[in-house]
Amino acid sequence: MQTFVQIFKQELVYWFRKPITYLYFVILVALAIQDIYTPTGKGGVSGEIYRNSPLVIYSLLNRYSLWLTFLVITITSNVVNRDYELRLTKFLYALPILKAPYMLGRFLGALCVLFFLSLAIGLGAIISNGYLFSEGLLTGSWHLETYIKGYAIMIFPNLFIFSCFSFALVTLTRNIIPAYIVSVISFLGFLLSSTYLNTNSVIPQLLDPFGTIYLHKTTYLWDSIEQNSSVIPISKLLITNRILWIVLGLGGLIIAITRFNLEYYNKQNSKKEKRSNPLLLFEAPSIIIGFNIKSHFRTSLKLGWFQFRAFIISKIGFVFILIGTAFLIVLTVSFLPKEQLPTTYNLITKTNQVFKFFMYMLLTFLIGEELWKRKRLNISDVFDSYPIPNWVFLNAVLVNVTLLCLLFTILFFLVGITIQSINGYYDYQIGLYTKLLSFTVFADYLLFAILCLFIQVIIRNKYVGIFAVIIYWVGMKLLKNSGFNFSLYHYKYFPNLHYSDINGFGHFWQGYFWFLMFWVTIAGMFLVLGSLFWNRGRKLSILKNNGKYSKIILAIISTLAFFIGGYVYLNIAIWEEFPSEEKSNIIKSNYEKRYKKYENITQPEITSIYLEADIFPEKQKIKAEGKYILKNKAVAAIDTLHVTLDSDVNLSQVRINKKILTPILVDKPCHRYMFAIKPALEPKDSICFQFQIEKQRKGFGTNHFDVVGNGTFIDRGSFMPSILGYSFLPELRDNKIRHEFGLSPKNGTYPTLDRTADLIPLSSSDIVFEAIISTSERQTALTKGQLINTWKKDNRNYFHYKTKKTTSKEYALFSGEYQVEKSIFKLDSTQTVNLEILYNGNHKANVDEMMRAVKETLAYCHKNFGNYHSESLKLVEVPGFRPGARSFPQTIALFEKPGFTYSNTRENKNLPFFIVAHETAHQWFGSQGLVRQPVKGANMVNETLAQYAALMVLKQKYGMEEVRKWLKFSMKSYAKGHVNNLKEVPLKQVENENYIYYDKGALAMFALQEYIGEEKVNKAVSECIQKNLGHYTNSMHLISSFKAEAPEAIKQKITELFEKVVVYDNSIKKAKAKFKNTNKYELTLDLDAHKYDRNKSGIELEFTEGITIEVETKGGVEMFKVLVSNGINSLVMPLKDEPLKIFLDPNFVFLDKNLDDNTLVVTVEGE
Known part of the structure; x- marks a missing residue:
């Protein structure tokens, strides 16, 4: 016992005398503070959840119990290997000590140090929610029980379990790599645990060593009140999980202690020392051929190849490759959405979002081991004495990790091809594979490897270096979330390389390429600096004997980095303004302060739109000349015209009745122009408002999605001027931020629904629309209306469209190379509709299903809600940069991902059908038919009714089995959506909460037709449309119509569905x-x-x-x-x-x- 106590105390003294222990502690405190304090921290939850709520603290502790496993390896491996590395084993193990007290003293000493370090997480959480940091934050009362339970069921057990495994593996193998492997497997299991979050089986919960699945299953349906107040219940399942893993950990520890033999180990060490000959590690002819740069370079290549080959043929290397391959397969199968086709882009991007963490971990550990292997083998002095420059050794490690990155990139390709083939998808797109894997996967891995290499060289301590890399992972993400998010501050940051089958990479490739070039130069600087700081010999020698060309190369690379970085900065910060939340808030505040006074000002209404637009896809540019006929429908004269226009659009040549006007106010950041009308526009009079606009991509155009090389989709609001006194939509919504800018509190986005019975006339509801659109020679341009004529001029295609009937002012322009599916559909004896689906030629699979959905929905809505308002309807595929779909009068924009790339299997056949049915129903519930009043509850009028119509069409076509799938999905989405909202609003007051107007809306409408019958629901909707023709409709108009058709006993149920929660x-x-x-x-x-x-x-x-x-x-x-x-x-x-x-x-x-x-x-x- 005395021996145990002495060794235990000695271990504690050793660690608590080391400054690195306190550095670890301070770093962990800082990370926890940052995690809680940042706006997107909060333990992985969002909404109105207290930052110190029990669930936030549990999530924080659970998450950091994973990161602490890497610290476990650092400390336990040091405990085991310290005597060996200091060459004290012969002396220490010869002493009359028993192995059990010796081993347990070392182990428990290390475990207590880990327990001490883990307290930093809780301390950081307490500090971040304390007086110093809590001002303005959403915090609740402090719960000591939360921290006690969190440490008792998560942190301490997990540290004990993984300390046992790590200590046992390093003890039995005298190699840290097996402990790394266990850590990697644990990390991968943590990432894959989300695959099992929705299963009801208890087996995944028992097999999860971190308790993540149990935490999720217990809390994922907690509402905001429960999250802010409830503590995690200690169930039999949780206790069983903890006991199971603690017993397994103890078993590993007992095996390690019983199999460890001091005498045997000394004999083995002696044998190894006799056998070891550092000069035999490499073949003599491969070391030095000459003393010029060519021979040095050849030597570095051979050394790198030797290191790589030694790794992949070793047992450890084989295990890592096997784990990586298995992980790739599991990720590809699990993370690729089953409802989507396994396209090359989807497969690579979704899989690599998680697989890259495996590569980061592998590179972090491997580089640390490779750089310090010679020190561990006590042969570093021999190598340091070779007449070889530093860069040879550095380059050898670089060659090694480059080949390793290349190996896993090739494995990525082979696994991807295999999975696609198994799923019956043979459009491999080898060129796309090559480009994505080379420039997004391989380049990312290699840049990270160079950073790891640089950190290890600078820090000069393997374990601290590994921990520093992990801190980099976590810290940079937290800094980004806290507002420190400018692109050039984050090494290895790349703008999104958006790809679609219709547009390819388009102009997004340019920005990605220049970012890649910039980071390559930065990585080059790291390598040169690494060679300059490379340590040789017993003393630190910096910038000495490092080659006469190193500093010159560093200067050249630094100059390249400066100029490339400057070019990137010009593109992302000057020519194209970098998105800044702070700047956006200032603009929104200024807009409200300056122009709120014009909220109720009368403006003329648009009665006619004539447009001549020229689209230049290759330049991402659009030019247009427009003409509005504006009519004063008010009772007073109008002397000032208020024009709203996107800040990216240039406005010129403004005329009123052909007379050029100069604006009396220009405020481009606030999207505002003002023009004086002389003489004033009298009631019932009209004027002709003419203008020219131009919009072109600025800089790299990383946020430019509308005019693209192929698949242009630009709506009216993105490039055309609006005549509007004031809009509440750009106002600041967060009351805390509003208070900072001196603005009064705001209750939501939309105005309060306070005039339920009033019928308010529509603004610009009936207009005449005509447009002539030109585009490039190979493309087709579209907009709403009937195609009158088409012609070619100056290698450009021209298209003339005109509506036969008056329509709403909403429209969009499209341009692209399309295949066309046409059909003529007869609605009744008096009306036929010309249908067109314009799509990418490779996306034929779901087109027939979409055409059926259009016809079924047109027929259903025409029969039940009134006549269709036009003679045509076009569905146009656009690139999937912004997943979703949008419906305009006579045209529907269908993004690539919602419908065209969905798997057309029996299981998922209703997905494209439902999406198209929903968007087609918007021809009645949107800008035509029922037009929502811009007040609370607006989205119930259009989105909820469109969901209902799509469900009824789905039921009519495929039966209740398919409808139940959607209802079940909606019920689960609604339950999850409510979790993160402190107070849910009823449907009648819904604003932008899509889980309410989509999911709850669909459920409420389906329940309503179950209660009163489909026929009566449709009658109520139809009568509401007829009653509100030419006027805005709000949610109370709709609810009143429902109640008018319902028996007295059901009216309370309607109130509960739509007016209560x-x-x-x-x-x-x-x-x-x-x-x-x-x-x-x-x-x-x-x-x-x-x-x-x-x-x-x-x-x-x-x-x-x-x-x-x-x-x-x-x-x-x-x-x-x-x-x-x-x-x-x-x-x-x-x-x-x-x-x-x-x-x-x-x-x-x-x-x-x-x-x-x-x-x-x-x-x-x-x-």
């Missing part, structure tokens, strides 16, 4: 069936039912309602409708066949908090 928590607790003599079965089940009002602090409501139960039997499906009330409801039901499974509320009529407990397998008992 009412949810249920229903579950099946028990289900047993018993066989009867009459060849029938009797089913007994217990249902637990609860109903809550979320806007009243989750208060439980009393209720008695009917709910549907579906029983799957061997003979088919049997349905029951039963009454349930609060609490446990015991039910007995007769069945015709043997039951297999029960589904509670199969049509998702009740807004249920948790669907996982709505299904249960029936236990069948015999007689």
Whole structure:
């Protein structure tokens, strides 16, 4: 015991005397403070969640328990190898000490040091939420229990478990690499754990050493109140998980102690020392051929090849390659969305988002080992005495890691091709593989490797160097989140290299290329500096004997970096303004302060639009001449014209009635121009407003998505002037930021819904539209209206469009090389519609399905909601830079990813169908038909109704099975969306919360048609359209129409669905069936039912309602409708066949908090 105590104390003294221990502690405190304090920190959650809420603290501790495993390796490997590296083993192990006290003293001493360092995380969290840092932050009361539980169930057990594994592996192998492998596997498991977050099986939760899956499964449906107040429950499953892994860790530790033999180890060391001959590590002819640069370079290549070959043929190298390959396969299969085709771009970008962390870890460990291997083998003095420049050794390591990066890049290619082939996708796009893997994957790995190499050379300590690299990973991300996000501050930052099949890389390649060139020069500087700082001999010798050309090369590379960096800076910060949140807030504040006074000013309305636009795809440029007919529909004269225009657009040659005007105010940052109208525009009079505009890509155009090389899509608001006194949309929304700028608090984005009964006339609702659009010789230009004529002039194509009927002012321009699918669809005996789908030639797979969706939706909406307003409808594919879809009168922009690249399998066939049905329904619910009033609840009018129409069309075409898939998806999305919002608004007041107007909206509308019938819902919507023609519609108009069609008993349910936030928590607790003599079965089940009002602090409501139960039997499906009330409801039901499974509320009529407990397998008992 005395020996144990002495060794234990000695270990503690050793570590607490080292400055690095306190440096680790300070760094961890700083990282925790930064993690909590930054706007996007908060432990991985968002919304109105307290920064010191229990869940935030648990998430923080869970996340850092992973990063601490790397520190575990650093400290435990030092404990094990320290005596060996200091060559003290012969003396120390010859002393009369027992191995158990010796090993346990060392191990527990290291473990206590790790426990001490882990306290830095909790201290950082406390400081960041304390008085000094908490001003203006959303913080709640301090919970000591949170920290105690977090350390007791996460930090301390995880440190113990991985310390046992690391200590055992290094002890038994005398090699740190196996510990690295365990750490890598653990890290990969942590990354892959998200694959199992939605499974109900307990096995993944038991096999997860970090407790991440348990934490998620326990808390993912917690609402904001629970997140801010509830502590993690200690369940039997969690205790079992902790005991399981602690026992495994103890087992590893016991094996290490029992198999460790002091006498045997000394004998083995003696044998190794006798056998070891540093000169035999390399073949003599490969070392020195001459003393010129050519021979030195050849030597570095051979040394690098030797190091690489030694690694890949070693057992450790083989294991790393095997793990990497397996991880690539698992990632590719797991992370590539099943609903999308396994295209080359999707496969590489999605897989590499996670796989790069494996490569970072491998390179971090390998470079640390390679640089310090000669020190560990005590042969560094021999190598340092060679007449070889420093750069030879450095370059050898660089060759080694370059070949390793190349090897895994090739593996990436082979795995990708294999996975695509297995999935029946044979459009490999080898050229795209080559470009992406070379310039985004391989280049990224190599640049990171050079940084690791530089850090190891500068720091001159393997373990501290590895820890410094890890700090770089975490710290740079946190700094970026805290606002330190300018591109050139972040080594290895690249702008998004957007790719689409229709546009390729387009102009985005230019910016990526120059960033790559800049980082290559910076990496070159790192390499030259590394050779200058390379340490040889026993003393640190900097900038001595490092070659007469090194400083010259450094000067040349630095000059290149300066000029390339300057060119990049000009492009991203001068020509194209770098997006800055602070600058954006200033502009928004100025806009509101300067122009809020014009909020209610009267402006003339547009009655006619004539446009001549020239699109230059190769220059990413558009020029246009426009003409508006403006009419004063007010009762007073108008003497000032307020024009709003995007700041990227140049406005010139402004005329009113052909007279050139000079603006009386120009405020481009606030998108504002003002012109005096002389003489004033009298009521009912009109003027002709003419102008010229030009918009062209600036700089690299990293945020320029509208006019592109192929697939231009630019909407009216992005390039055309609007006549508008004031808009509330650009206003600052965060009340904390508003207070900083001296603005009054704001309740949401939209104005309050306070005039529910008023019918407000539409602004510019009926206009005449005409446009002549030119584009490049190989492309087709489109907009709304009928194509009148087309011609060619000066190697350009011209297209003339004109609407036959008046339409809304919304429109977009398109230009690209398209394949066209045409069809003429007869709506009724009096109306036919010309349908066109314009798409990339390689995306034919889903076009027929899309055409069916258009026809089905047109027919359904035309029948139930009124006549279609035009003679044509065009669906145009555009590049998938911004996933989604947008509907305009007579035209629909379908981005590449939502529909055209979805897998056209039986399982997913409804995805493109539903998307197209939704966008087609917007022809009735959007800019035509029901036009939303810009107040709270606006998105219920257009988005929720479009969701409803798409569900009904899907039901009509494919039946309830497909509809249930969407409803289930919507229910889960709604439950997750609510989690991060402190107070959910009802549908009637929804603003930009898509989980409400999309997901809850679809569920509420489907439930409504279950209650009152599809026919009555459609009648209510149709009557609302007719009543509001020519006027804005708000959510209360729609709800009033629903209630008018509903019986009295259902009106309260409508109120709960649309005007309140009412949810249920229903579950099946028990289900047993018993066989009867009459060849029938009797089913007994217990249902637990609860109903809550979320806007009243989750208060439980009393209720008695009917709910549907579906029983799957061997003979088919049997349905029951039963009454349930609060609490446990015991039910007995007769069945015709043997039951297999029960589904509670199969049509998702009740807004249920948790669907996982709505299904249960029936236990069948015999007689």
